[in-house]
Amino acid sequence: MKSDTFHPDLMREVAKLYYYEDLTQDKIGEVVGISRQKVWRILKQAREEGLVQIKIVESSDKLSLIETRLQEKYGLKEAKIAVSFSENEKILFKRVAQVAASYIKNRIEPYATLGVAYGKTIFEMTHYLTPKSIPGLRVVQIMGGYGKLKGDVMAVELARRIADNFDGQVVYLMAPAFAKDQTTRDAIMSNEGVLKVLDMSRKADVALVGIGGVSETSTLLDTGDLNDYEIEELRRKKVVGNICGNFYDESGAIVETLTDKRKISISLQDLRRIPIVIGVAGGKNKLLPIQGALNGKFIQVLITDDLTASRLMRSEDASYHS
Numbered sequence: 001m002k003s004d005t006f007h008p009d010l011m012r013e014v015a016k017l018y019y020y021e022d023l024t025q026d027k028i029g030e031v032v033g034i035s036r037q038k039v040w041r042i043l044k045q046a047r048e049e050g051l052v053q054i055k056i057v058e059s060s061d062k063l064s065l066i067e068t069r070l071q072e073k074y075g076l077k078e079a080k081i082a083v084s085f086s087e088n089e090k091i092l093f094k095r096v097a098q099v100a101a102s103y104i105k106n107r108i109e110p111y112a113t114l115g116v117a118y119g120k121t122i123f124e125m126t127h128y129l130t131p132k133s134i135p136g137l138r139v140v141q142i143m144g145g146y147g148k149l150k151g152d153v154m155a156v157e158l159a160r161r162i163a164d165n166f167d168g169q170v171v172y173l174m175a176p177a178f179a180k181d182q183t184t185r186d187a188i189m190s191n192e193g194v195l196k197v198l199d200m201s202r203k204a205d206v207a208l209v210g211i212g213g214v215s216e217t218s219t220l221l222d223t224g225d226l227n228d229y230e231i232e233e234l235r236r237k238k239v240v241g242n243i244c245g246n247f248y249d250e251s252g253a254i255v256e257t258l259t260d261k262r263k264i265s266i267s268l269q270d271l272r273r274i275p276i277v278i279g280v281a282g283g284k285n286k287l288l289p290i291q292g293a294l295n296g297k298f299i300q301v302l303i304t305d306d307l308t309a310s311r312l313m314r315s316e317d318a319s320y321h322s
Contacts, residue, residue, distance in 0.1 A: 111136035119210020137168030241289030252296025
């Protein structure tokens with residue numbers, strides 16, 4: 001069905017009645033002689049074509065200051081902070097996801113390759129994406145799917161949703177995040193298709209990653225992909241976080257573990273070579289994982305909430321790798 005195209009004069013008049021005169025859409029429909037649904041479509045088109053431009057006066061100098069200080073302290077290219085109006089973890093989670101959606105929409109360039117790895121916050125982000133066509137965009141899955149059926153489906157679904165939202169092409173990594181054992185992993189890694197996707201991942205222009213913890217409630221441990229003795233090794237080696245199934249400590253040092261022999265994903269060394277890596281995480285349980293990721297220089301852009309950002313600024317300056 002062909003969408004309506006409205007005359008500029010009609011759009012201007014409807015917009016004036018709505019924004020200047022504060023008439024409801026029902027009342028505008030009555031005085032102009034059109035349906036309420038058509039009034040809504042006219043207002044939408046007026047915004048899309050720039051006839052209506054909404055300006056919100058920014059007043060949060062404090063927020064901009066924290067973003068700037070985070071950038072300076074950790075050598076970030078950019079920091080985006082979600083303002084929280086509650087300390088409720090579920091609300092913080094959604095706020096960070098929404099800010100990440102807005103950031104991605106405005107930062108991905110045409111003909112870019114965007115690498116994505118599954119994480120709860122990044123998957124939540126897809127619920128707040130608004131459609132935009134980005135010519136030539138390619139979305140690549142840079143880590144295999146987690147072991148539980150739901151996790152495996154979500155990894156594929158995440159890449160598909162992002163690609164669909166931006167009219168892009170999606171490239172799947174049809175492999176588990178952690179194979180059964182090293183022999184199985186080696187067999188999977190010998191597959192030309194898997195190797196090709198991983199090579200494409202390493203050459204991404206931008207990567208979008210979650211910053212995971214290693215607590216009992218973390219996404220990675222919840223999958224059941226790690227054996228008890230592997231989890232014990234993480235604790236013994238003082239691991240605080242993981243990105244794409246790769247582990248590190250609070251100082252940002254990469255920690256080699258037994259899981260490396262089963263992992264199918266790009267490495268943290270690969271990640272460091274990608275021009276822009278956007279890390280998305282928030283909440284009090286993510287303080288140490290984010291701290292380690294920043295110290296390790298694994299990300300160039302951080303998207304988090306204001307409470308976590310303030311805690312990062314108050315934490316002892318541990319820029320081990322600057």
